Amino acid sequence: MGNEDREKEEKISFVETITAVKKEMEKLNNILSKDVSEKTLENISSLKAILDGFGRNNSEYSNNNQVKNALYFDISDLIIFFRHNRLPTGIQRVQIGIINNIFDTLSGVNVILCRIDPLLEDWVEVSTERFRRVALLSLAAGDSDDEEWRAEVDALHTLAPGKSALSFPRDAVLISIGASWGIENYFIYIREAKEKHNICYIPFVHDVVPAIAPAYCHPDDVKKFIGWLLSVLQHADYYISVSDSAKKDLITAARILGVYIPSEHIAVVTPATEIGSQKADSGKTTNLAHWNLSRQNYVLCIGTLEARKNQIGAFEVWKKLIMMHGKEQVPTLVCISGTQGYKGDQAIDCLNSNPDLQSRAIILRGINDIDLKNLYENCLFTVFPSFYEGWGLPVTESLRYGKPVITADNSSLPQAGMGLSVLYKTGSQKALLQAVEKMIFDQKFRAAKEEEIKKNFVLRTWSQVVQDLQNKVLGLTQGATRLAWVPPLAPQGYYALTKSDETALCAGTTSAEVYRHGTGWGALEAFGSRIMEDGAGLSMRLSPRTRRIAIHLIGPPHEHDKQDVRCYIETNLGVVLRDILVSVGKQRWVFIDLPPAEKERTFMCQVWSSSASSGVYQAGKKQSADIGVSGFFIFNEGDNREKIDFLEAVSLGGMEDYKQRTLPVTSVMVERPAS
Known part of the structure; x- marks a missing residue:
């Protein structure tokens, strides 16, 4: 037996051994699960995870x-x-x-x-x-x-x-x-x-x-x-x-x-600058006649049907071209869209409202890669009038097939055009019309752009x-x-555990979601975040001056089968709160007093409900539909002004002001010594 065969056999034998041991571990886990401590079960799970890392399959082992x-x-x-x-x-x-x-x-x-x-x-x-x-x-x-x-x-x-x-x-x-x-x-x-x-x-x-x-x-x-x-x-x-x-x-x-x-x-x-993959190249191509098109009698406009892609701008240009030159002289505008996005219905309404435009513009959906390549290869040129992009795949794809492309001069579009696209001033319908008109009716200009692409395009x-x-x-x-990841510092102030309600970037805005710990949380919602049946955790670093934390709890929603519930909070600093009553449709603040400290420390707590079994399923696991956490407030020793503001906000129902004052999280990682 050669060395390679022996090595391969040894690897297979090793994997088989690991698999057998894992099976025995499963049996042991089932036997002991009801009779041993939680710590022992954790050790068993850890060993199983190690074995999984060694023996997932032969190829992974060989790598x-x-x-x-x-x-x-x-x-x-x-x-x-x-x-x-x-x-x-x-x-x-x-x-x-x-x-x-x-x-x-x-x-x-x-x-x-x-x-x-x-x-x-x-x-x-x-x-x-x-x-x-x-x-x-x-x-x-x-x-x-x-x-x-x-x-x-x-x-x-x-x-x-x-x-x-x-x-x-x-x-x-x-x-x-x-x-x-x-x-x-x-x-x-x-x-x-x-x-x-x-x-x-x-x-x-x-x-x-x-x-x-x-x-x-x-x-x-x-x-x-x-x-x-x-x-x-x-x-x-x-x-x-x-x-x-x-x-x-x-x-x-x-x-x-x-x-x-x-x-x-x-x-x-x-x-x-290429479409798809070579493996997707095989297959039957739809004949252009299927869409009443023929070679070089149409112009492509590709992108999700939405306001940002500005198909309306292209439609308006085509209306004017029809008025200026007559329908028979204007090539068909073919808009290809995979999905419909924000305000995409406006482009559809624009098309449907003008019979002349309908005779020279169509929207195609469900176009696969094979047909897309065929449409690129046989078009006259392409137009991409988008208002803003991260890149602009249709621009580079057009150049890939040697087709001139007219595009706006904003964002990433000049870079995507590689210096080979025809740029017009964003938002100028006049400039777009002039560029399209020249590309259609000036054959020498179009041929020169095609030659330029042929010579200078880099695949x-x-x-x-x-x-x-x-x-x-x-x-x-x-x-x-x-x-290395560490819990972020939580200076004094209010931290809302709600989904973002910002509709624009604002200085100082941050997210307190980073303080949620573990997978026991429901989704962020407008009121806060519900906890799952195993409880939900908070984790943060605190100043030595922090002596109290207030947690804002939300009771069960108003439903006929919901009852007042009790929740429990346990911290890593020895503070345990039991039998906290939270009523249906009500809110409650729970205050946790912390022992004195001489230096910065990590605070962790776990919140869970006594009636999680009455929850509903979310994402395949049971969610507690009773207790939620809306946020928390950090109090520092001696900062009386902040405490007064907090009490006024709670008593007068003005916590929304505090949500806008959430302190920024500037750093959540620290240097780790090289291993």
Whole structure:
């Protein structure tokens, strides 16, 4: 037997041994679960986790020597997206482009896909092959009811039997390459990973449009995004941006919120200029005649149907072209949209209200990658009149197929155009009309732009993006001083545990969500956050002068089957409060007096209810529908003015003023000695 065969056999034998031991541990756990102490059970669970890390499967074991160089990619938001959508939009296209190429491009790095599992209340690994199948299907067709598609997506969401939580290796790098701002309690899981494994968290910032240009977004999305941004600034070690403009916007937004991000902590990794992947190239192409189109008799306008993409601006230009030149002389404007966004109905109304425009403009949906490439290849040129972007994939895609592109001169669009696009002044309908008219009727000008693109366009593949990403991440993390997560300091003042209600960036605004500890919390809501059946924790650093903490409790909602309940609070400083009565539809302040201290200390407390069993299910686990926490107040010894203001606010119902005065969290990490 050769050395390679012997080594392979030894590895297989080792994995089999580990698997057998794990099975015996499961039996032991079942036998002892009712008869041993909680500490013993914790030790058993810890041993099981260690064994999981050694013997998940043969391939992972064979790559065990690479674990210290692991890159973990969080795709939680993309998996949620696939639950309700099939065809990807801009951000999802970037994610798929990276993931589809990352395993074939990177070397010397152990790449692992992961997501948050709400049932397990922890991070879990995602099957690479299963995800790639789903990604390939998403690019191939637009039918979200297709049986094969639904089966693959359901399988992607289902945790494999016996699969345990993901145990990050110490100092692993977790990269969130999507849009995590729609995931409830996302940063609780980031904090858990930082506390347990000291991970380095790097989010992709595709754009900060809801914060920088909120007029183009739904107010609820603006509130949600600003809440996410506040938390990102409290948790991120470094950042990846998709453009120089998006990087500048992030630094500006952070500065408004009182946070300074060094420019060198943000690496720019621009997207590829190719569509999809080679594996998605095969398949039947829809004939252009299917849409009453023919080669070079149409102009493309690609983007989500929403106010920010400004399809209305393009429609208005086409109306004028028809009036000036007649319908027969004007090419068809083809708007391709995967989804409909904020105020997208206005563009539809604009189209439907004008019969002449309807004869020279159409909206296509559900276009897969194969047909999209065909439409690019045969169009006359493209127009992208967006008011603001993080990047602008349709711009670079148009250039990729040698097609001139007319685009506004704002945000990242000049960079996406690579100096090859035709720019017009943002908001000027006259300038847009002149540019489009010249491109349609001046054949020499159009031919010259095509020749310029042919000579100067530089192809950027997704493989190159992946390699660039690896180099930038390593450049950010290797040799840098690592920071260990510690609970943030809580100076005197009121801290609201409510969802963000900000519709614009305001100086001094921050999020107290960072003080929530553990996975026992419900979602942030307008009134606060409900606690789960196992209780919810708070964690913070306190000044030596802090002698009292008041916790603002919210009783059960007004429902006919709800009763007054009692809750319990236990702290790590020896203070225990029992049988706290909280009435239906009422609020109650609970005061915790702390022992004297000579130096800064960490305060932790756990709040739970006596009737959590009457709760309702949320995200697959039982939520206590009775007790909630609206916020807490920190009192420092000797600050009588603050105490008087607090008492006045509570007695007069003015706690909203205190919510606006929440003190900023400026830093939540400290230097950790090199290991």
